[in-house]
Amino acid sequence: MHMEFLETEIAKYQRRIDKIKANPDPTKLKSNLQMYELERDERIAELEAWKQGKPFASGMFPPVLLRSMGFEIYDAEMACDRMERWQVKKYLQRCRELGFPDQICDRTVLKIPMVLDEDFPNLSLVVANNWECESIPLTFQTIAHLRGIPYYYLDVPFEANEETLQYVVEQLRELIDLAESTVPGIKYDEDKLIEVQNIEKRWYELYQDIHRLKRRVPCPVPGQEAFKEPRWPSLYHDPARALEVFRIYHDEIVERAEKGISNVPEEKLRLMWAVSGPFYARPDPFSILEKRGAQAIYFQIGNASRVAGINFGIYGDETEYGRKLSPLEEEARILNQSAWGGLGRRWVDDILIACRDLKLDGIVYFQQWGCTVTDNLAKNVAEVAEQELGIPTLIIEGRLLIDEAFDPQEMEDKLNGFVDICLARKGIA
Incomplete structure (x- = not known):
């Protein structure tokens, strides 16, 4: 075998x-x-x-x-x-x-x-x-x-x-x-649990520092990087090494920010990409956006707001529950607050918080086939984002991995049309 x-x-x-x-x-x-x-x-x-x-x-x-x-x-x-x-x-x-x-x-x-x-x-x-x-x-x-x-x-x-x-x-x-x-x-x-939690805490701090850098214009984080799902050190055989590699990545993003390096030097639009996306798409959707001066700088998934540090606490935080938590309570804390598994309002609120924090101009909402926790909320997100923030939402239906029904030209046309709408909203020709 x-x-x-x-x-x-x-x-x-x-x-x-x-x-x-x-x-x-x-x-x-x-x-x-x-x-x-x-x-x-x-x-x-x-x-x-x-x-x-x-x-x-x-x-x-x-x-x-x-x-x-x-x-x-x-x-x-x-x-x-x-x-x-x-x-x-x-x-x-x-x-x-x-x-x-x-x-x-x-x-x-x-x-x-x-x-x-x-x-x-x-x-x-x-x-x-x-x-x-x-x-x-x-x-x-x-x-x-x-x-x-x-x-x-x-x-x-x-x-x-x-x-x-x-x-x-x-x-x-x-x-x-x-x-x-x-x-x-x-x-x-329990000693091993605390050891790995301390590594995860340092990882969260680095990730949240990268999120703060996304507030800069132009954003130093490429769209393809922003789209990556977080990889916790504990997923690896050697969590300490995983943390060190992420630190190298973090330092490179910091260097890009200090030097003003961006995939879109003349940034016109700042967008959120929500749920998932077509991993197989060529050209990839982020390069399509970047050619038009638009960057997808925030990826909305279930735990995004905690990882980014814009909502809820991480290991060691005493404000979320008003006291210091035990090691097992710390693990429960992470599980106890996710927009995947909570009420729909939490998912919508997380999106609004991120849009305000990064001053986003629009949302690309990918309706992943079979995603029961997010598909039916697409129109709710679009309505609330329009009402409360005055920004538009593009809803695209598709799949992450299976490309049988994928039409690359249709994807490109929809993204370009959405960019046109967002630019017009901002009065940019």
């Missing part, structure tokens, strides 16, 4: 590393080299962990807690995001052969055949929660059922307060008990 997904990832990142070393592109960030080396080495570490029989657990949330118990982390949805085109087609075909619906969110359903076909190490524990969305826990539940894997569902309430915080903490204790009683070699280590 071989781990096709991990082996493909290792080869892919090695090709990118070799290309940069042989012929560096001056238009790209220099820190891409360290980022690719980190990702390559992470897959190598995962492959070695599989060979040694170490336990893997799903759980992009809560990865810090799972690390503290000794698990390797399967970052399922992000793993799907990194698929090459042939892999998407392969797993899509397998989904159809196995009878799974392919009209739901593609970054969630494609992981089912990846695990069932043993292209990724089998999981010893599956953890899911409604903090993320509906499709993620349902697809994880399917994997757990079909493979006979212990499964724990974290029920995160709609509102965040002291009562719901303790409700989540009790579930985290139950999760620890389940893991320790069912997976050999697993043991919760």
